[in-house]
Amino acid sequence: MGAGKGKTRRSKTALSTGLVAVFDESRWAEFAENSELRNVGIYEYYLGARPAEITHVDHERIATELFKDAVAIGSLVLPEGYDPEDFEFVMDPSYQFPISVGLKGKPETQTSLKFNPFYWLEKSSTASFATVNKAIELIYEALAGMFSSLKP
Numbered sequence: 334m335g336a337g338k339g340k341t342r343r344s345k346t347a348l349s350t351g352l353v354a355v356f357d358e359s360r361w362a363e364f365a366e367n368s369e370l371r372n373v374g375i376y377e378y379y380l381g382a383r384p385a386e387i388t389h390v391d392h393e394r395i396a397t398e399l400f401k402d403a404v405a406i407g408s409l410v411l412p413e414g415y416d417p418e419d420f421e422f423v424m425d426p427s428y429q430f431p432i433s434v435g436l437k438g439k440p441e442t443q444t445s446l447k448f449n450p451f452y453w454l455e456k457s458s459t460a461s462f463a464t465v466n467k468a469i470e471l472i473y474e475a476l477a478g479m480f481s482s483l484k485p
Contacts, residue, residue: 354480355410356473361466364406370460375399383456389424389431392450396422396432396472403469412480420476424450434475442483444475 365371369378376383376391379398384391401417403409411417421437432450435443448471453464 354412354473354477356470357408357410358466358470360406360408361403361469362461364402364408365460365466368460373459374456375454375458375460375465376456378460387451387456389426392432392454393422393424395454396434396446396450396468399465399469400434400472403472408469409473409476411476434472435479442479444479444482446471446475 374383375395376387379395380391397417397420400409400420400422404411404417419436420434422432422434423443425431425433428445430445430447430449432448433443433445435441446468448468450468453468455462455464458465
């Protein structure tokens with residue numbers, strides 16, 4: 334997976350709210366190399382086929398599924414009391430970074446992921462692409478920022 338292959342990078346954010354989020358890059362790298370995702374594009378894997386036109390809904394679904402897989406394998410560890418179903422990804426094409434994540438039913442928690450999936454998640458991307466791993470890291474960073482802004 335590029336320059337960081339073989340190196341473990343873990344981030345742990347202790348937040349003022351007492352909520353702790355953890356990101357372990359090596360878990361995703363291992364998953365990407367040892368799963369069926371290794372040679373299958375993320376669009377085929379998560380959508381069932383590579384669409385001719387990729388929509389905002391497609392990107393929301395892919396981000397959601399990447400997030401769920403990252404949590405399931407331990408690459409992203411959510412604070413106690415939260416699970417992936419508590420979050421939603423929303424596309425807003427009026428922004429440079431049009432995708433955000435937040436708590437369902439709480440639009441004020443939506444936090445930008447700081448990437449544009451139309452550029453980062455190419456049709457040929459597989460789980461082992463560096464941009465996919467970076468997308469997961471940016472999901473973590475957005476969640477860390479969101480949790481830090483929550484009232485204790």
